[in-house]
Structure formats: C-alpha cells, structure tokens
Amino acid sequence: MTELQRCLKHLKVHSSLDMKFLHLLFPYLEELYVSYCFKLKDVILLHSEKEVVHFTFPRDKYFEHLYKVTLYYCPDLIRLTCLIYAPNLKFLGISSCNSLEEVIQVEESGVSEIASNLGLFSRLHILSFQDLPNLRSICGRSLLFHSLKSMNMKSCSNLGKLPFDSNFKISENLEEIIGEQEWWNQLEWEDQTITHHLTPYFKPFR
DSSP: OOHHHHHOOEEEEEEESSOOEEEEOOTTOOEEEEEEETTOOEEEEEEETTEEOOTTSOTTSSSTTOOEEEEESOTTOOOOGGGGGOTTOOEEEEESOTTOOEEEOHHHHTOSOHHHHHOTTTTOOEEEEESOTTOOEEESSOOOOTTOOEEEEESOTTOOBOSOOTTOOOOTTOOEEEEOHHHHHHOBOSSHHHHHHHGGGEEEOO
C-alpha cells in the first residue's frame, strides 16, 4: 500500500467526459464526492491493484472509515452496490443521476443476507435523493435504518416502495421524511402499520 493510499481521506472527482468506472483502493477514505462524470456507471472497490473486492470478502474491512458519499449529475450511473462495504456510512446523497434504477443491487452483488448480517445503512443519519426519475428501489431487501434522522426524496416519482417491512422500528432520532405529497400517497407498504407510524414524520415538499 502506498503512502497516498494510507493518507487519503477526502476524495473529490469532478468533471469527467469518458470515465465509466471509478476504482477505489483507499481503505482510510472518509468522504467521497463525485460530480459531472457523464459516463460513470459504477464505483468499484479494489482489494489490490489487480483484484476487485468480491462478495465473499469480509464486508466490514474496506470502507469502514467512509461516512459521507455524495454523487451529483452522473447521468449514466446504474448502481452503488459498493456501499455494502461501508458499515459506518452516515450521509448518502445522490442527485440528478437519471439512469439509476436501484442503488444496492443485491442479486448482482451475490450477497443474499446483507441486511441481517451487515446492518446495511444501520448508522445512516441522512438519506437524500433528488431528481432521480428512474429510481424504483433503494435495495431489494428490507433495511432497518436504526440511526436515521432525515430522509429526503424529491422528484423520485418512480420510487414506489421504501425498504421497510413489518420488522421496521422507527429510529429514536427520526425527524422528517420529505417528498412530494403525490409520491407519498402512491407508496406501497408491506404493512399498513408502517405508514401509520411514519406519516407523522412526513413533510410534503412544495
């Protein structure tokens, strides 16, 4: 491991016309900001310079310091499944990524029990999605969001279901869920008790 790989904690990637894949080999990375990468399809985590992290690798050893991820205007982005390796993520913001349909693609990752075994997004405080017209799913499996404070869903009209099931318990820190009233009204719920408990936190965006 190089000195740069050991020391880099904040990475900003801005304005790329032809980069399709962003490969990361920075185990101490804390913040990642990516914007105006017009051809970017995926962020890929590397175990070494020649080896991509595989789903059988320990999932708490690679992005364990990463707490903030922001992506803005990456119109070809199709997934961010690498976030299953970020157990301490506190902020996730994705905006203006028109091709994004599902953030965590469980089936393609080969990880079948990420929700229960890893606690995906269990430390997340803020989830902010804006202008994602084709987003239909955050994750194909239910998530717990133990620490969630704010969920901001603006212009995500195709997101028809949130990743909550009957085992979901509202975080003691939850303050708000922001989105269009029309979007909230058309959401599908596995259990109607979930919407009953969450509705007091919903704030319509105008």
